[in-house]
Amino acid sequence: MSDGTEPRSSRSRLLWIAGPLVVAVLIAAAWGLPRLLAGPAGPPQGPLPPPPGPWPTTGTFQVGFDSATEAQKKAVVAALEARSDVREVRYRSAEQDWKEYQESGKVTWIRDGGPAFSREDMSDTVLGVLLDRSKSDELSRVIEALPGVDAVYSQGDGFWYGKAHVTLRLCLRKPIEGTGCREPLTTAQQDAVVEAIRGTPEVEAFYFEDPEHATKDLRSRTDSDFTAEVSYYHLKLKDPDDVQTVIDRFRGMKGLWQARPVERCLLC
Numbered sequence: 001m002s003d004g005t006e007p008r009s010s011r012s013r014l015l016w017i018a019g020p021l022v023v024a025v026l027i028a029a030a031w032g033l034p035r036l037l038a039g040p041a042g043p044p045q046g047p048l049p050p051p052p053g054p055w056p057t058t059g060t061f062q063v064g065f066d067s068a069t070e071a072q073k074k075a076v077v078a079a080l081e082a083r084s085d086v087r088e089v090r091y092r093s094a095e096q097d098w099k100e101y102q103e104s105g106k107v108t109w110i111r112d113g114g115p116a117f118s119r120e121d122m123s124d125t126v127l128g129v130l131l132d133r134s135k136s137d138e139l140s141r142v143i144e145a146l147p148g149v150d151a152v153y154s155q156g157d158g159f160w161y162g163k164a165h166v167t168l169r170l171c172l173r174k175p176i177e178g179t180g181c182r183e184p185l186t187t188a189q190q191d192a193v194v195e196a197i198r199g200t201p202e203v204e205a206f207y208f209e210d211p212e213h214a215t216k217d218l219r220s221r222t223d224s225d226f227t228a229e230v231s232y233y234h235l236k237l238k239d240p241d242d243v244q245t246v247i248d249r250f251r252g253m254k255g256l257w258q259a260r261p262v263e264r265c266l267l268c
Contacts, residue, residue, distance in 0.1 A: 043198040043199070044197065044198060044200070044203040044204055044205050044206055044235075045204070045205040045206070046197070046198075046205050046206035046207060046208070046233075047194060047197075047206055047207060047208035047233065048205060048206065048207045048208070049207065049208065050159070050207055050209055050213050051163065051207075055159060055220060056133075056156055056157035056158070056159065056161065056162075056220075057132060057133055057134070057156075058129060058130065058131055058132070058133060058156070058157050059129070059130045059133035059136060059154055059155055059156040059157055059221075059265070060127065060128070060129055060130065060154065060155060060157065060264060060265040061127070061128055061129075061130055061136065061139060061140075061152055061153065061154040061155075062125050062126070062127050062152070062153045062154075063076055063080075063125060063126040063127075063143060063149060063151075063152050064123065064125055064149070064150040064151050064152075064153070065123070065124055065125070065148055065149060065150055066148060066149070066150035067148070068124075068147070068148025068149070069148060072146070072147050072148030072149075073091065073124065073126070073148065075146060075147070075148075076126055076143065076146055076148070076149060077089055077091055077126055079142075079143065079146060080126065080128055080143070083139075085130060085131045085132050085135055085139075086128050086129065086130060086131070086139075087128065087129045087131060088127075088128055088129045089126065089127070089128040090126070090127055090128070091124070091125075091126050092124070092125050092126070092127055093124050094119075094122040094123050094124050095122075097122040097123065097124075097125065098119050098122045101117060101122065107243070107244055107247060107260070107261060108247070108258070108259070108260040108261070109247060109250070109251045109252070109258065109259045109260065110180060110257070110258050110260075111171075111180040111181060111252075111256065111257050111258070112180045130154060133154070133155075133156045133157075136154040136155075139152065139154065140152040140154065155221045155222050155265050156220055156221040156222070156265075157221070157264055157265060158217060158221060158262070158263055158264060158265065159213075159216075159217040159220070160209075160217070160234050160262045161262060161263070161264045163207075163234070163236070163262075164206075164207065164234035164235055164236045164262050165235060165236060165237045165240050165243050165246075165261065165262055166234070166235040166237065166243055166246050166247060166259065166260070166261060166262065167232055167233075167234050167235075167258070167259075167260055167261070167262050167263070168193065168197075168232060168233040168234075168235065168250060168256055168258070168259050169230055169232050169256065169257040169258035169259075169260075170185055170190065170193070170230060170231045170232065170233070170255060170256060170257060171183070171184070171185040171189075171255055171256065171257050172184065172185060172229060172230060172257075173185050176229075180257050180258075181257050185255050186255065189254050189255030190255055192253075192254070192255065193233065193250075193253065193255055193256060194233075196249070196250065196253065197233060197235065200235075200246060200249055202237050202238055202239065202242040202245060202246050203235050203236070203237060203238070203246065204236050204237060204238045205235075205236045206233050206234065206235045206236065207233065207234045207236075208231065208232075208233055209231060209232040209233075209234060210231050211227070211228050211229050211230060211231060214228035214230060214231070214232060215227050215228040221265070230257070234262065243261050247259045247260065247261070
């Protein structure tokens, strides 16, 4: 006659083996059920209007030198690093500037190549981030007073920085000489761009920016009265690492002026 020890032992071994399997099945079901109910992934959302905000209050700056000594350049870096409203200060030599320019050219596509620069156009600079762009005038006044400094250039961060990853710049309806698009943008070309975006699996959502919003962005960055006459599509990707892949898909497409990563600033 059994005293019940063996059955309890058998049940324990069974639970020890089956328990993890049950948990794994439940986890798999919880992970996969929403996807099963949602069906296959559809096209990206868009074209959407620009979101209402937020509008950036941060900015970037660049310090240019005038025959500065190495000691003077180091003093400028030290003065910037001592400020509580400045971050990410770095010295960039002319050689580094040239290399970064060449690297950016591999990522960005511009119809007809865009403006070309040479090694002689590059110079030593100091770059950084300004946490409060409203202090840019005060920053310029203080840093430009230091020996060896030629000028300080600052601007606000672009509206799309942090909101999208790839920018597609459309050709103009009425081309301007020297803009890169010799033929006017047609409705059929713009429709084809939209369909190409919708067919790009790396895109999560995309936004259309008209000249009015582009002008507002430009003026908020630079405190200028410039008017932007171009329109854009800004693409938010599922994975930011796919920027190069997505840009390559649109290289040379009719109706496009540029395909590039979303820029933080115009001077970067």
